[in-house]
Structure formats: C-alpha cells, structure tokens
Amino acid sequence: MSIALPFLALLVVGAVAAYHRVRLVVWAAATLTALIGCLMLGANITATIVATIFAALVAVPLLVPQIRLPFITQPLLGFYTKILPPLSETERVALEAGTVGWEGQLFSGKPDWDVLFDQPRPELRPDEQAFLDGPVEEVCRMTNDWQITHVNADLTPEIWDYIKRNKFFGMIVPKEYGGLGFTALGNHKVIQKLATVSTVLSSTVGVPNSLGPAELLLHYGSKEQKDYYLPRLADGREVPCFGLTGPWAGSDATSIPDFGIVTMGEWSGARVVGVKLTFDKRYITLAPVATLIGLAFRMYDPDGLIGDKRDIGITLALLPRDTPGVEVGRRHFPLNSPFQNGPIHGKEVFIPLSQLIGGEAFAGKGWQMLVECLSIGRSITLPSTASGGAKFGAVVTGAYARIRKQFGLSVGRFEGVEEALARIGGKAYAISALSEAAAAAVTRGELPAVPSTIAKYHCTEMAREVATDVMDIHGGKGIILGPKNYAGRNWQALPIMITVEGANIMTRSLMIFGQGAILCHPWVLKEMKAAGLSDPEERLTEFDANLFGHVGFAFSNAVRSWWYGFTGARIGKAPGDKYTRRYYRKLNRYSAALALAADTSMLLLGGKLKFKESLSGRLGDVLSQLYIASAMLKRYEDQGRPVSDQPLLAWAFHDAVNKIETAFSAALRNFPVRPVSYLLWALIFPWGRRAQAPSDRLGHKIASLLMSPNEARDRLATGTFLTPCANNPAGRINSYLPKVILAEPVERKFLKALKNSDIEALDFASQLDEGVREGWITADERKQLEELREMTIDAISVDDFDADELRSAGYRRENYDSRAAA
Known part of the structure; x- marks a missing residue:
C-alpha cells in the first residue's frame, strides 16, 4: 500500500481538480501537498519521488511560458491549422449571426442552472392578453376549417377583411408605425391559438410576422422604407410575401441562380440606376395574393456602375406586385391545406436601387440579413403551430377517448389506447415548453440560431407523432373528412411543417450540431479566431490561452462524465426540489458526456466531421433533448412546481433521457475510430445503458389525467381555442x-x-x-x-x-x- 499510495494520491487529486475545473497552478500545489502528506503517512520514498517527478514533468512545461509556447503551443498551432475545417462564407456568416444562450451552458459540461432560473418567466403584456381574448377569440369563432379547406380553398373574404382590419399582419410592427408592437411571446401565443382551428389561418397570419418584408425592414430598412411600408403592412393595405426558394435552390439558399444586373432604367418617369431582375421562385407563401414581394437574388455589376466589385453577392429587394414583368397569381396546392402559396416569375424586371432593402449600402449583405432573421422566424411560426395542434389534440382526444365506448368501456381505458394517450400528453407537454422557450429567447433579444433549429425540428417531428396517435385513437372519426372532422386536416398538414423553413432531415443532420459544436462550445470558436489572427505573436498567445483552457475543459468532462456514469448521477450538487433534483443531476451527466463526445469527434475527424451527417445528427439529438428537458424543467419551476403536472413532466423527461442514451449509443457504436469508441463507451456508460422509456404505470396516470377535468389538463389546454x-x-x-x-x-x-x-x-x-x-x-x-x-x-x-x-x-x-x- 505504501508504494501505491503516492500514485493513488496523484490520481485522486487530478480527478478532483479536473472535476471542479481548478486552475493548473492550484492542481500543482494540491498535488505537491498530497505527495508530502503521503510521505508523512509512511509512503514508500522511491514511489513518492517517482510520482513527484511524473507530476513535475506535466506541470513545469505547462506552467512555464518560455517552455510551453515554443515547444508545445507552436507545434500544436501548426497541427490545428491543418485539421481546422475550412469555413465557407456561408458558414462563417451563419456562425457570426447567432447569439448563444442556455444552449452554451449545456455544451459546457457543467451547466450553471442559475443562468436558466434567472431568465424572466414568460408572461404576456396586458395588451397581448386582451388581443388573445378579443380579436383572436372572435376570428376563431368565425373560422370554419371545412369551408376553408374544401369549399373555398382559401380563407373567407370576411376573415381576410377581419385579420387586416385588426392588424393581425402587423403584430411585429412597432406601434409608432401603426402596428401592434407585440413581443415574440405574444406572437407565439396568437399563432398557437389560431393553429387550433385552422393551419391555413395560422400560416396566413404567421408568415407576415415571421421571415418577410416587415421583419427585414425593421432590422435593415432605410427610414424612408420604414415610414412608407411598415404602416401599410400593419393595417393590411400591403400583403407581403418573400421569395427565396426556387427549383434549383431549396435548402442550399446561397446557390440561388436568380440574378440582378445593375443598369440604367426607367422608374416613375425618371432614368435612374437600378437592377434588372430575372427570377424563378416557387413554394412562396402568400405569393398569389401578395401586393409586396420580397426577393432574394444574386447581384452583379458588370459595368462598374456602383463600384469595382462585379459579383456583389446575395441581395434583397422589394417589388410591388404591379411592377412590369412580374408574373404572380398562380397557386400550388399543399396537401389539402390550401393556404395561399405559389410561384413567382420575372424576366428583366427593373427596379431602382432605392427598392433594395436597406438601400445600396446593404447590397450583397442579403445572406447575413436572412440568417439573422431566420433565427427569429424559425423560432415562432412552426413551433407555435405545432404547439397549438399538439395541446389541442391532447385535451380533445382525452375527452373523445372517455366519451367513445366499445365493449361497454371507454376506449381510453384500453391499455393500447392508454399508450397512445400517454405519448400524446407527454409530447404535447414537451412541445409546449420548447416552443415557449424559443419564443422567450427572441423576446429577450437573442438571435437563437441553435435553439431555433432545435425548436423547428423537434416541435414539428413530435407534432407529427402526436397527430398520428390522435388519428389512431379517433379511428373512423379521424379519416372521414367533413365539417365534423377536426383531426384529419391537421394530420395532412404535418408533412408541410416538416418540409418548410429548412427540411427536417437537413436541419437535424447538418444544422443543430453543425452550428452548435462551434457556436456553443466555450473554446472552439475562440481557437478558430485566434488561429486566424494576422499578428504572429498575438496569434500564438491567444491560441495558447484558449488551447489549454480547452485541454483542461476536455479532461474535466472526461472525469465528470465517468463519475456521473459510475454513480448513476445520484451524487453531485444540483438544484431543484426533492422531486426534480435527480433530473438536474442526469442533465449534468449528459452535458459532460456531450462535451466529451463533441471534443473527441472534432479532434479526430476535423473537417471531415461535417460530412459525417449521421454522427452529427445523433450528437445533435443529444443537444436537442438536453435543451428540451431544460425547457420543461424551467416551465415547471415558472409555474410554481405544480404537483399535478408531475406525471407529464416525468413522462416527457424519461422519454428525453431515453432518446439521449439511444443517440449516444448509436453514435458510439458507429464511431469511425473504433478504439476511441470503446474508450468513450467506458467513460459515458461505465455500467452500460440504464435509461428506459417511460413506464406503463406513468402512461396510465397521463391517460387518466387527459380523460378527467383537472388543473394539469387545464394548464396543458391554455392558449387553445376550445x-x-x-x-x-x-x-x-x-x-x-x-x-x-x-x-x-x-x-x-x-x-x-x-x-x-x-x-x-x-x-x-x-x-x-x-x-x-x-x-x-x-x-x-x-x-x-x-x-x-x-x-x-x-x-x-x-x-x-x-x-x-x-x-x-x-x-x-x-x-x-x-x-x-x-
């Protein structure tokens, strides 16, 4: 024992220091103290000297800059530069456009839960609540979804007139321009409620308040553009649309072939410098009825009329519908959910430079403008629509399952139906929390690049699963279309939500982890920026500071991941009450494991990682479920920890944790470097996988909750039209x-x-x-x-x-x- 003691002390002190992330000098001092203590306890002198030499060989080169910089950091900088994945201009803009919120804590391996709890509780303003109780309630009463989807293939003229007069299109337009000036949370609540009566209505209202001319003008428009267009957009005199997608550029928006040539032309009786546009767009919501068209195109200046640059880049412009050469009015027919959607064409359509959004100064900055606004729009419309449909489906299906009887028993009492009801209730709870969290982030002024993709992907995917279970429980009631069917059209509309605003397959496999691994990581982006500095001395010192911060971070996550796995996340500091503390500990565990797996993947795969889409998608699933679970816990805390909500929280949380372990398992079993995958498995799952899907007992509680009046059911139904x-x-x-x-x-x-x-x-x-x-x-x-x-x-x-x-x-x-x- 006297021989092993110094080495055991070395190991324990190193592990404790890594777990708590103490500075290197503190570790060195603690190690020295521990080794002296070993001598005093009678440890073998030779073993103690060997252990001391080993510690010194690690500590001295790292603590002495004159040794560390030239002999360690400089070679590593050269290696890092070689493996650094090349960033395209598109990727660089996307990374610089977003802000980092709670998702950064989840990537840290040691979340500071006070950051989450300090976020203000999402609450509507009095005017927003009054709008929900007044005009939104009234337009819901007016809406007959069967008439919209089958008879008219459009909203009725009365509804069009009502939403224009009551400024539904101007929710995000500030009051000084005649709009309602709602927060993102207010916008979310309106779309959520409208979605419970008609996805056509929610889409029609949601799009003008999402990515479109109003949002772009608010951020980048000139004073003249704001003063003229925003009041007209607010009161419905202008109906907007935005043309981005075309036949040759869907998700790959930066490759749009639509172009504009800078030239001279006629506008309002005068000869001015402008752009002659040729474009072919499709899938453009509100295009058939739009009076103001936003357009993305690549701008060229072959004659140097406005500068020396020939290829100016992606640019955004505003086209009045009656601009000569614009062809608009024909409609697509999206899956029996006939919101106004159609193509836009134009050949050599001339507009002056004053019609560029932001004017000439913003020519070529269109991709940056779009990425920033996409983070906002993607956080609201589709997650809110999914939330409304899922919550509505949960409470109504619960009531239907109680009323509908077979064999003398409510169908909801059959265990097979109980399973489906449990999935509906648990996922509706998760969707509601996630969509509200995304809207709250925008309300706080964030540009949530990563949370917006998480919200869009997972809200719509879970909503699709909810809609399927709703249809299964309703049976014939769900498949026979007509005025009495409230489930069929929602089910038909779900593939649309999966497809638009970034197809879900692409969102999962490329965007969530692809952006998160760099944007949310506490060190990677700093290292990349340091490696790109032009001054050699500054580059070396900055890279040195970030590199060894990253090394300590990696060691810490390895220790934390193993410790939490070894103890089953039953030991460790965590917030919450007696009921939820175990949940926070589990999230601490998986946060450390995610950081460890992400670091290992980036180190070993480098630039190849972005082509490993399956691995990226699975690690993105881990990050997503961590974020979803956090959103649910935040909601539970904000609502005063209601005991009656605990079955819903427990089901959704166990479902999230099971998905985390499933994603980790798939990622590690398919990791391309097999020896490393075995090591990661030992660190992350020292006792093997332990998470299980929610139990039948828990599912029975949720089914009973949905089929009986109670506070938890009422809270789940909040914000729906019933x-x-x-x-x-x-x-x-x-x-x-x-x-x-x-x-x-x-x-x-x-x-x-x-x-x-x-x-x-x-x-x-x-x-x-x-x-x-x-x-x-x-x-x-x-x-x-x-x-x-x-x-x-x-x-x-x-x-x-x-x-x-x-x-x-x-x-x-x-x-x-x-x-x-x-």
Whole structure:
C-alpha cells in the first residue's frame, strides 16, 4: 500500500481538480501537498519521488511560458491549422449571426442552472392578453376549417377583411408605425391559438410576422422604407410575401441562380440606376395574393456602375406586385391545406436601387440579413403551430377517448389506447415548453440560431407523432373528412411543417450540431479566431490561452462524465426540489458526456466531421433533448412546481433521457475510430445503458389525467381555442367531458339493470321508458341519459355527402356543359 499510495494520491487529486475545473497552478500545489502528506503517512520514498517527478514533468512545461509556447503551443498551432475545417462564407456568416444562450451552458459540461432560473418567466403584456381574448377569440369563432379547406380553398373574404382590419399582419410592427408592437411571446401565443382551428389561418397570419418584408425592414430598412411600408403592412393595405426558394435552390439558399444586373432604367418617369431582375421562385407563401414581394437574388455589376466589385453577392429587394414583368397569381396546392402559396416569375424586371432593402449600402449583405432573421422566424411560426395542434389534440382526444365506448368501456381505458394517450400528453407537454422557450429567447433579444433549429425540428417531428396517435385513437372519426372532422386536416398538414423553413432531415443532420459544436462550445470558436489572427505573436498567445483552457475543459468532462456514469448521477450538487433534483443531476451527466463526445469527434475527424451527417445528427439529438428537458424543467419551476403536472413532466423527461442514451449509443457504436469508441463507451456508460422509456404505470396516470377535468389538463389546454360553438366540434366534445363523467354511474346502473332484465324493448327511448317504469332510474336520470346519448352522438358522428358534392366545381361544370351540348 505504501508504494501505491503516492500514485493513488496523484490520481485522486487530478480527478478532483479536473472535476471542479481548478486552475493548473492550484492542481500543482494540491498535488505537491498530497505527495508530502503521503510521505508523512509512511509512503514508500522511491514511489513518492517517482510520482513527484511524473507530476513535475506535466506541470513545469505547462506552467512555464518560455517552455510551453515554443515547444508545445507552436507545434500544436501548426497541427490545428491543418485539421481546422475550412469555413465557407456561408458558414462563417451563419456562425457570426447567432447569439448563444442556455444552449452554451449545456455544451459546457457543467451547466450553471442559475443562468436558466434567472431568465424572466414568460408572461404576456396586458395588451397581448386582451388581443388573445378579443380579436383572436372572435376570428376563431368565425373560422370554419371545412369551408376553408374544401369549399373555398382559401380563407373567407370576411376573415381576410377581419385579420387586416385588426392588424393581425402587423403584430411585429412597432406601434409608432401603426402596428401592434407585440413581443415574440405574444406572437407565439396568437399563432398557437389560431393553429387550433385552422393551419391555413395560422400560416396566413404567421408568415407576415415571421421571415418577410416587415421583419427585414425593421432590422435593415432605410427610414424612408420604414415610414412608407411598415404602416401599410400593419393595417393590411400591403400583403407581403418573400421569395427565396426556387427549383434549383431549396435548402442550399446561397446557390440561388436568380440574378440582378445593375443598369440604367426607367422608374416613375425618371432614368435612374437600378437592377434588372430575372427570377424563378416557387413554394412562396402568400405569393398569389401578395401586393409586396420580397426577393432574394444574386447581384452583379458588370459595368462598374456602383463600384469595382462585379459579383456583389446575395441581395434583397422589394417589388410591388404591379411592377412590369412580374408574373404572380398562380397557386400550388399543399396537401389539402390550401393556404395561399405559389410561384413567382420575372424576366428583366427593373427596379431602382432605392427598392433594395436597406438601400445600396446593404447590397450583397442579403445572406447575413436572412440568417439573422431566420433565427427569429424559425423560432415562432412552426413551433407555435405545432404547439397549438399538439395541446389541442391532447385535451380533445382525452375527452373523445372517455366519451367513445366499445365493449361497454371507454376506449381510453384500453391499455393500447392508454399508450397512445400517454405519448400524446407527454409530447404535447414537451412541445409546449420548447416552443415557449424559443419564443422567450427572441423576446429577450437573442438571435437563437441553435435553439431555433432545435425548436423547428423537434416541435414539428413530435407534432407529427402526436397527430398520428390522435388519428389512431379517433379511428373512423379521424379519416372521414367533413365539417365534423377536426383531426384529419391537421394530420395532412404535418408533412408541410416538416418540409418548410429548412427540411427536417437537413436541419437535424447538418444544422443543430453543425452550428452548435462551434457556436456553443466555450473554446472552439475562440481557437478558430485566434488561429486566424494576422499578428504572429498575438496569434500564438491567444491560441495558447484558449488551447489549454480547452485541454483542461476536455479532461474535466472526461472525469465528470465517468463519475456521473459510475454513480448513476445520484451524487453531485444540483438544484431543484426533492422531486426534480435527480433530473438536474442526469442533465449534468449528459452535458459532460456531450462535451466529451463533441471534443473527441472534432479532434479526430476535423473537417471531415461535417460530412459525417449521421454522427452529427445523433450528437445533435443529444443537444436537442438536453435543451428540451431544460425547457420543461424551467416551465415547471415558472409555474410554481405544480404537483399535478408531475406525471407529464416525468413522462416527457424519461422519454428525453431515453432518446439521449439511444443517440449516444448509436453514435458510439458507429464511431469511425473504433478504439476511441470503446474508450468513450467506458467513460459515458461505465455500467452500460440504464435509461428506459417511460413506464406503463406513468402512461396510465397521463391517460387518466387527459380523460378527467383537472388543473394539469387545464394548464396543458391554455392558449387553445376550445369554445364550444357551431364551427368548433372539438370544443363541443371537450365541453361534454364533465357531464359525461357525471352521467357514467347512472349509465352503468341502467345498463346493468337492462342486462339482467327480460324486457323486449330494442330502441333506446323505449328502454329508457321501461327503466323509469321499473324504477331502475328516475325521471331526472332519464333526462341525464338522453343528454348523454345526444353528446355521444355529436362526438362520434361523421359526415356524409351527396356524390356530386365531392366532385370539383370544374368537373361539375364540364359535365353540365357536355349534357347541355348533347
């Protein structure tokens, strides 16, 4: 023991120092003290001297700059420069455009939870709440989704007029320009509620308040442009759209072939310098009805009219609809969710330089402008739409599963249905927390590049899974379209959400970890910037400071990851109460493991990492689930730690942790450097994988929660349109739930007596008559059962049509014309 003691002391002191991330000089002093202590305890002198020499060989070169800089840092700088992945201009702009918030803490391996808790609780302003309770509630009452999606293939003229008059298009426009001046959170809540009645309505309102002319003008527009266009956008005199995507440039927006040539031309009766545009755009939301078109194109100046640069770069401009040469008006037809969407074409369309967003000064800066605004827009419209649909689906499906009976039992009592209800409730809770977190980040003034991609991808993916389970539980009720069907159109619309604003496959495999690994890492971006400095001495000293900060960071994460894995994350400082403290410890564990895996991947793969899309996607899944779990815990804390929400939180958290371990497992099993994958597995999973999917017992609690009135269910339903009116069959079904529950004992009593009787009545009314005569039920209970029957019929009934009603108007006209001609 006396021989092993010095080496054991060396190991323990190093591990403790790494775990707590103490400075190197503190580690050296602690090591020396420990070795002296070993001598005093009778350790072998030779072993102690060997251990001391070993510690000195590590400490002295690192602590003495005259040795470290030329003999360690300089060679490593040369190696680093070789493996540094080359950044394209596109990637550089994307990295510089975003800000880092809580996601940076998750990448640190040692999250400071006070940073999360210090974020203000998301709360609406009084005017935003009044708008939700007033105009938003009213337009929801006006909306008949069947008429929109099947009859008109558009919003009704009354709804178009209403949303323009009430400034739905001007939610993000400041009040000084005549808009509503809402926060991102207010915008989120409006879109969320509109999505519960019609995705066509939520898309129509969401897009002008997302990436488009208003957002771009607010950030980059000239004073003249703001003064003229923003009031007109706010009150609906102008309907905007933005043309970015084309046949040859979808997700790869920087390769757009649309071009503009700087030249002289006529504008408003004068000859001015401008741009002659040729473009071909498609999938442009609101294009068919837009009066103001935002356009992205590559700008060229072959004659040097505005400078020496021929290829100026991606530029953004505003085109009035009536500009000569603009072809717009035709429509695409997106999957039975017919929001206004269509192509835009133009050939040699002339506009003056004053129509460039921001004027001539912003020519060539279009990609930077788009990336910054995409972080905002991607955080709001689609996550909010997904949140509204998922929350709405959870509470209404819970009510339907209680009302709908098979084999004399509510279908929600069958274990297979309970599983689906649990998934719906847990994922709705997660989506709601994630979408609100993304909106809150924008409200705080952040440009959440990484959280916006996490929110867009995971909210829409989980919403697709929720919609599938909603359809499965509703069965025939969900697949027969008509005015009584509130589930089918949402299910049909989900692939649209998956596809737009960055296809989800690309978002997961390229963007989440691809941006996060550099932007959120505490050292990598600093090292890259240091390596790029022009002054050799400054480059060396800056790189030295960041390099060894990174080395210490890596050692710390290896120790922390192993320790948390070895102890099952049961030991360690963590916030929260008795119920949630275990959750925070688990997130501390996986944060350290993510940082370790990310560092290892970047070190060994270098520039090749961005082509390892499967590995990038899996590590992105880990970061995403860490962020989602954090958002749920923050929501739980903000709402005062409600005990009744604990089943929802627990299900969603265990689901997130199971996904984290699944992603880690897949990443390590497929890691291209096999010996390293074994080492990482030992550090991250010293006892193997332990996380499990949520239990059936927990799923039963959530199913029961969704099928009964309670506070947790009400909180989950907050922000959805559940008013029981003629145009809202789902709202009516939800309103029936308390009455149905009150009637269940009477129904059971009646059916039991009926089963044991010998009466011959076959229809329900006659059976009730017999029940009253026989004394099984009272007259009041008879009325209760009649009302229950009416509510059940309303809940389960579906639509049917005359055959000719389902034929298109064009087909009917052609048929009529052919018969008339005959």
